[in-house]
Amino acid sequence: MHHTPIYAHPDGHQIIVGQGLLTACTAEGIALSMPIGPDGLAALGAALLEHATTAAQEESERAGAALGTDLARELFALRGRPQAETFRAVREALRTLTKLEHPDSAAGGFAVAIVNLLELGTANLPRCDEGADK
Numbered sequence: 387m388h389h390t391p392i393y394a395h396p397d398g399h400q401i402i403v404g405q406g407l408l409t410a411c412t413a414e415g416i417a418l419s420m421p422i423g424p425d426g427l428a429a430l431g432a433a434l435l436e437h438a439t440t441a442a443q444e445e446s447e448r449a450g451a452a453l454g455t456d457l458a459r460e461l462f463a464l465r466g467r468p469q470a471e472t473f474r475a476v477r478e479a480l481r482t483l484t485k486l487e488h489p490d491s492a493a494g495g496f497a498v499a500i501v502n503l504l505e506l507g508t509a510n511l512p513r514c515d516e517g518a519d520k
Contacts, residue, residue: 403427443491450492454499455480461503 397412408430409419422430423453457479464472479496486492 394497410456418503443488446486446491447486447495450483450497451487453483453486453492454494454496458503 389402389409391400393401393404395413400411402409402411403422406421406423407419408422408427409417411417457475460475460479461472464475483489483492483496
């Protein structure tokens with residue numbers, strides 16, 4: 387008999403594959419088996435990878451959003467301070483953002499967190515009179 391442990395939880399629970407069966411065992415020895423062939427194993431593996439990747443991307447998006455929210459708070463606290471301090475805060479936030487896993491997802495979360503701040507800031511920029519130079 388050849389059984390391959392696929393997953394072992396620290397509490398003693400296991401998932402094992404062997405002899406055409408996928409078996410989940412509790413630490414107390416209760417087992418549930420179901421038949422599974424090579425195609426089923428491949429589909430299960432792909433689904434598990436997709437789920438893990440999606441979960442990691444969602445976590446990166448949340449981390450990016452938290453980083454953007456923290457930056458917005460910091461920028462609000464720095465109002466009236468020298469611009470160099472604001473630049474430093476933005477640079478550090480962007481450096482941290484680039485180190486997050488799944489950078490596209492992290493950047494999306496970051497953008498969601500700061501877009502309103504950017505819209506308010508640009509809405510309050512002084513307007514130039516287009517005919518003033520003429």
